[in-house]
Amino acid sequence: xxxxxxxxxxxxxxxxxxxxxxxxxxxxxxxxxxxxxxxxxxxxxxxxxxxxxxxxxxxxxx
Numbered sequence: 001x002x003x004x005x006x007x008x009x010x011x012x013x014x015x016x017x018x019x020x021x022x023x024x025x026x027x028x029x030x031x032x033x034x035x036x037x038x039x040x041x042x043x044x045x046x047x048x049x050x051x052x053x054x055x056x057x058x059x060x061x062x
Contacts, residue, residue: 007031007054013061016052020060029053 008014008031012023021033030053035041 006059008057008059009062012059013037014052014057015060016057021050021052021057024049027051031057033057 007026008023010023010026014021014023014031014033016033019035019038021035022037023031024034025032030051032049032051034049035046036048
């Protein structure tokens with residue numbers, strides 16, 4: 001039996017892999033998040049946005 005995962009909405013803040021991101025787009029199986037909201041974003045050589053599967057994040061601010 002598959003558990004239904006509540007999908008985030010555009011504008012929600014989600015947490016995943018110890019990071020936070022602001023949801024910019026919701027897809028069928030994932031969300032696109034802006035991770036520049038992290039305080040230590042500049043320390044990491046990362047892209048500004050990333051894709052996160054619905055099963056891998058937790059909504060922390062709706």
